[in-house]
Amino acid sequence: xxxxxxxxxxxxxxxxxxxxxxxxxxxxxxxxxxxxxxxxxxxxxxxxxxxxxxxxxxxxxxxxxxxxxxxxxxxxxxxxxxxxxxxxxxxxxxxxxxxxxxxxxxxxxxxxxxxxxxxxxxxxxxxxxxxxxxxxxxxxxxxxxxxxxxxxxxxxxxxxxxxxxxxxxxxxxxxxxxxxxxxxxxxxxxxxxxxxxxxxxxxxxxxxxxxxxxxxxxxxxxxxxxxxxxxxxxxxxxxxxxxxxxxxxxxxxxxxxxxxxxxxxxxxxxxxxxxxxxxxxxxxxxxxxxxxxxxxxxxxxxxxxxxxxxxxxxxxxxxxxxxxxxxxxxxxxxxxxxxxxxxxxxxxxxxxxxxxxxxxxxxxxxxxxxxxxxxxxxxxxxxxxxxxxxxxxxxxxxxxxxxxxxxxxxxxxxxxxxxxxxxxxxxx
Amino acid sequence: xxxxxxxxxxxxxxxxxxxxxxxxxxxxxxxxxxxxxxxxxxxxxxxxxxxxxxxxxxxxxxxxxxxxxxxxxxxxxxxxxxxxxxxxxxxxxxxxxxxxxxxxxxxxxxxxxxxxxxxxxxxxxxxxxxxxxxxxxxxxxxxxxxxxxxxxxxxxxxxxxxxxxxxxxxxxxxxxxxxxxxxxxxxxxxxxxxxxxxxxxxxxxxxxxxxxxxxxxxxxxxxxxxxxxxxxxxxxxxxxxxxxxxxxxxxxxxxxxxxxxxxxxxxxxxxxxxxxxxxxxxxxxxxxxxxxxxxxxxxxxxxxxxxxxxxxxxxxxxxxxxxxxxxxxxxxxxxxxxxxxxxxxxxxx
Numbered sequence: 001x002x003x004x005x006x007x008x009x010x011x012x013x014x015x016x017x018x019x020x021x022x023x024x025x026x027x028x029x030x031x032x033x034x035x036x037x038x039x040x041x042x043x044x045x046x047x048x049x050x051x052x053x054x055x056x057x058x059x060x061x062x063x064x065x066x067x068x069x070x071x072x073x074x075x076x077x078x079x080x081x082x083x084x085x086x087x088x089x090x091x092x093x094x095x096x097x098x099x100x101x102x103x104x105x106x107x108x109x110x111x112x113x114x115x116x117x118x119x120x121x122x123x124x125x126x127x128x129x130x131x132x133x134x135x136x137x138x139x140x141x142x143x144x145x146x147x148x149x150x151x152x153x154x155x156x157x158x159x160x161x162x163x164x165x166x167x168x169x170x171x172x173x174x175x176x177x178x179x180x181x182x183x184x185x186x187x188x189x190x191x192x193x194x195x196x197x198x199x200x201x202x203x204x205x206x207x208x209x210x211x212x213x214x215x216x217x218x219x220x221x222x223x224x225x226x227x228x229x230x231x232x233x234x235x236x237x238x239x240x241x242x243x244x245x246x247x248x249x250x251x252x253x254x255x256x257x258x259x260x261x262x263x264x265x266x267x268x269x270x271x272x273x274x275x276x277x278x279x280x281x282x283x284x285x286x287x288x289x290x291x292x293x294x295x296x297x298x299x300x301x302x303x304x305x306x307x308x309x310x311x312x313x314x315x316x317x318x319x320x321x322x323x324x325x326x327x328x329x330x331x332x333x334x335x336x337x338x339x340x341x342x343x344x345x346x347x348x349x350x351x352x353x354x355x356x357x358x359x360x361x362x363x364x365x366x367x368x369x370x371x372x373x374x375x376x377x378x379x380x381x382x383x384x385x386x387x388x389x390x391x392x393x394x395x396x397x398x399x400x401x402x403x404x405x406x407x408x409x410x411x412x413x414x415x416x417x418x419x420x421x422x423x424x425x426x427x428x
Numbered sequence: 429x430x431x432x433x434x435x436x437x438x439x440x441x442x443x444x445x446x447x448x449x450x451x452x453x454x455x456x457x458x459x460x461x462x463x464x465x466x467x468x469x470x471x472x473x474x475x476x477x478x479x480x481x482x483x484x485x486x487x488x489x490x491x492x493x494x495x496x497x498x499x500x501x502x503x504x505x506x507x508x509x510x511x512x513x514x515x516x517x518x519x520x521x522x523x524x525x526x527x528x529x530x531x532x533x534x535x536x537x538x539x540x541x542x543x544x545x546x547x548x549x550x551x552x553x554x555x556x557x558x559x560x561x562x563x564x565x566x567x568x569x570x571x572x573x574x575x576x577x578x579x580x581x582x583x584x585x586x587x588x589x590x591x592x593x594x595x596x597x598x599x600x601x602x603x604x605x606x607x608x609x610x611x612x613x614x615x616x617x618x619x620x621x622x623x624x625x626x627x628x629x630x631x632x633x634x635x636x637x638x639x640x641x642x643x644x645x646x647x648x649x650x651x652x653x654x655x656x657x658x659x660x661x662x663x664x665x666x667x668x669x670x671x672x673x674x675x676x677x678x679x680x681x682x683x684x685x686x687x688x689x690x691x692x693x694x695x696x697x698x699x700x701x702x703x704x705x706x707x708x709x710x711x712x713x714x715x716x717x718x719x720x721x722x723x724x725x726x727x728x729x730x731x732x733x734x735x736x737x738x739x740x741x742x743x744x745x746x747x748x749x750x751x752x753x754x755x756x757x758x759x760x761x762x763x764x765x766x767x768x769x770x771x772x773x774x775x776x777x
Contacts, residue, residue: 111677111704124610146709195627207707244678244704244747258616265617270624283706306627308619315705315746336623338615341636342679344749347606348558355638361626362636363619366608369679369749391678391704391747407679408608409747419615424635425606426594 001091001181003230006072006173010099013050013132020167026100028134028164036163037136042152044141049381051103051118051133056378058122059135061113061386062412063104063150064157064239065128065252068097070165071234078165079158079235081216089234090181095168098175101131101252102164104157105382106138109150110209111391114245114412115374115404122374125414127421128252135381136160146208154240158251179264181228184274184302191272195305198275199229199259200295200328201418202320204241204248204312205280211240212249212312214278220287224279224294226302229260237278241312244391246368246414247340249312253413258420259308259338275302279324281317288320296327306334311417314342314368318353329358340365340415341425345407351425365415366423368392369407376402432476432587435504436465437514437530439523442569443483451522453485455496457503464572468513471580476587480507486522489530497533504534511587512538516545516575517552519567524552531560541586545579548601557601561586564601606636656770659737661760663745663753664711664718664777665703666694677704678747683756685763689738693722705746706777718775737769745776 009024016027030048037046051057069078074092077084103116116128123129138156140149182190203212205220212219214227214237227236237254260276267273279295282288299307307328311321318339325335341351341364351367384402387393392410399405408414415423440446440453442463461469462481469478482503489496504512512534514527524546531542545563546553553562563582565575578599585592595602611618618635625632650656667675673684691698699715701708716722724736741760745753764772 110708197623197627208709210707258614259619262614262616262620266620266624271627306623308616308623310619334623334626336619336626338619339636341606342747342749343606344751345679348604349749349751350639351606351636352639357638359638360634361622361632362634362638363615363622364635365615367606369747370608388674389677394676394679394681395674407747409678416615419617419619422610422612422614423608424611424615424618425608426635427602427637428592428594428605428607 001228001230003090003179003233004093005177005179005233006093006095007098007175007177008095008168008171009174010097010132013052013100013134015050019164021097021171026097026132026164033160033163037138037156037160040152040156042141042144042148043138043156045139047137049135049137051135051381053118053130055118057118057381058377059103059105059116059381060384061105061108061382061390062116062245063109063113063153065250065412066102066157066161067252067255068100068102068161068164068168069235069255070095070169072169076234078162079238082213082238083158083162086215088231089236090228090231094234095171095173097164097168099132100164101128101133102157102160103128103133103135104138104153105135106153107140107383108386109146109153111389112209112244112248113390115387115406115410116412117374117377120375121372122411125408125411125423127413134160134164137382150209150240158238179230179233181230187272187274191268194272196274196303197263197271197306198277198299198302198304199263200277200279200299200307200309200324202309202311202317202324203237203278203280204317206283206316209241210313213238213240219280220282222280224277224291224298226298227276227278229276232257232260244368244409245412246392246409247313247365247417249416249418250413253416253418253420258418259310263308274304281313281320283316288323292320292323292327295324296331299328299333300331304333308336308338310338310419314340315353322354322356322359325359326356336361336363338363338417338419340417341367342369343367345369345371363419364425365417365419365421366408366425368409368415371405371407374404374406431474432510432584433479433507434476434511434513434583434587435480435482435507435509436461436468436478437482437484437500437512437527438463439526440483440485445483451485451487453483454488455482455484455499455503457482467572467576468580471576472584475584476511479509484526486526489526490522493529497530500530501534501537505538509540511583512540512542513583514544516563516565516579517550518565518569518571519547519550521551524550525555528552528556528560528562532556535560543579543583543586545575553601558604561600563599650771653733653771654731656734657737657768658724658733659764659769659772660719660721660724660740660775661772662719662740662742662775664775665701665744666699666711666715666719666742667702669698669700671700671702675702675744677702677744680744680748680752683741683743683760685739685741685760687738688721688740691721692725694719703744703746703777718777720775737767
């Protein structure tokens with residue numbers, strides 16, 4: 001399973017007559033995009049705005065961020081089982097509008113949606129402040145139930161990303177990167193002297209705004225399974241969740257999963273990256289036991305020496321994380337876990353909801369309870385009122401002058417548990 | 429610039445007054461340095477100097493705690509120092525506890541920076557390492573030179589109000605506070621590097637050492653529920669409709685106490701959840717799913733419980749610091765006891 005990613009670097013975005021890429025600028029036909037997204041009967045209105053790095057713009061409440069991609073060669077299409085037929089993806093060629101993204105906002109669905117500031121101190125904490133964003137403001141029909149509302153906006157974002165991806169199909173990429181993913185036995189033959197490693201990715205699956213889809217299947221209804229790392233790059237996993245904004249994995253994060261990329265970087269040199277296991281984070285204890293049993297069983301079956309386990313969300317999923325870590329270590333396989341912390345605003349509380357001495361190699365995305373003051377911005381895209389009630393906000397978060405005092409957990413992607421960011425925490 | 433002023437606290441032994449037989453020595457203050465203070469002054473150089481030394485016997489301090497504390501604080505205040513330093517106490521237990529106690533008290537009362545030093549197994553270390561900077565020393569006075577070398581620079585930094593580095597960099601015991609910073613590499617790369625080291629059997633450093641986990645043992649079973657007053661307490665965020673006290677959806681700073689004496693059943697019109705950590709649709713449709721008032725009313729009617737307490741207590745467990753949860757419960761547990769509640773059903777989500 002070999003995939004070539006062709007990156008087309010996008011340095012600017014603007015409105016224009018035809019949607020296309022011209023000299024690194026993504027040009028957006030606003031009307032065409034609005035009419036495409038407005039097809040969904042659940043949406044009352046759709047608007048589109050642009051947000052670029054350095055703009056004095058605050059986007060909130062943010063639901064998802066998606067990178068435009070398109071299959072150029074090889075089976076299937078982007079977001080299989082959701083927008084494209086359910087073919088197995090991950091081989092051939094895929095083009096990427098690197099530096100561009102679709103961001104979805106509009107009336108809040110739940111408490112877990114986030115904030116993206118394009119400039120100022122908040123911008124340092126979200127990777128999406130560095131992108132040229134096309135923001136969809138999707139307002140639901142009156143009385144639309146939360147589950148339908150979430151789905152309508154989720155699909156709107158994916159459709160817009162596909163729409164932009166399509167214009168990249170015939171463009172010669174600025175940079176091409178190749179990813180090799182061999183069948184297990186062939187891979188072992190190729191690098192017999194290297195230790196074998198796998199990646200165990202935990203997918204949030206706790207219900208509304210806490211769901212993830214794999215080839216269109218709701219992850220909470222899945223058993224732990226094997227998946228090719230290049231399949232992820234073609235959109236085999238999409239986000240239907242926002243838990244919390246700081247440590248949810250947006251679809252953008254999945255497409256660019258840094259653990260996969262950084263394992264590929266040392267593949268064939270330091271170790272042999274033989275495969276990937278996905279496992280869910282359900283709410284029932286029996287599900288947690290079953291899923292972690294299966295993750296450990298699959299890791300043992302692959303015969304690996306070590307794994308990296310990444311988490312999504314916090315609190316309840318801390319138990320899944322520790323179960324996975326403990327059970328895989330008990331198989332004699334070395335683990336490194338990637339998580340984040342809720343150590344209280346003063347940083348003095350117990351940061352995880354579960355712990356085990358076997359979890360002796362931990363990477364942290366930082367303390368999500370740390371408080372930050374976000375200065376006022378010239379322009380708000382979306383709705384500013386929910387910041388008092390989103391996760392990380394509190395009564396009085398929104399100040400009179402438009403500044404916001406919130407915990408980092410309200411910032412989209414701030415303490416990502418795929419290790420997307422440089423943020424970490426130290427003990428003092 | 430004039431030198432920063434330091435007041436130093438030592439025990440009777442290091443003051444050269446005597447050993448155990450003099451441990452009841454009452455607090456006394458002397459101008460300038462006494463005993464180990466000389467080595468500190470040398471190390472401080474032009475930055476700081478010890479202007480006075482307080483001497484107190486270890487037994488006297490620990491046996492007359494309040495009196496001794498008050499007296500020492502008064503003596504320290506007299507000199508209006510930029511820093512208060514105690515010890516180092518090495519492995520001397522009572523001396524270590526005294527150093528921890530008095531630095532903590534001076535910090536609280538006089539609001540000036542403090543520092544002490546001792547061996548990691550000194551009982552004073554566990555008692556105070558979370559509240560004051562305690563430099564780790566060897567277990568005997570043979571480690572004095574090294575202790576001075578570590579304590580003096582940190583003392584100067586604290587006195588100047590400069591930013592303090594990590595425990596490894598500055599040689600103090602971890603205070604259990606987590607602070608964010610931007611690392612050089614992204615998390616995924618750090619994880620891959622850590623895995624490579626772990627696979628090779630090389631030394632690696634976890635970014636978060638697993639804590640000693642708080643486990644709470646269950647109380648013995650209630651003998652006769654039919655005569656018991658039962659209360660409902662939840663971290664599932666159930667609140668009266670529209671969340672009148674604005675309990676946060678995550679990282680709660682407060683809890684609510686609400687009257688349910690008029691309710692046999694919670695409905696979509698009367699209650700909802702404020703919790704931001706789970707799918708709220710089902711709890712909003714029927715809050716009894718998280719806070720089972722309906723079932724408890726049935727049990728009350730059937731005589732299987734004595735009565736349902738008229739108030740329930742609620743907060744959101746989502747992202748809420750353990751320290752906050754503890755503080756909430758300490759407060760309302762007293763009310764529950766005062767109200768004659770015999771048993772509590774705790775529901776989460």
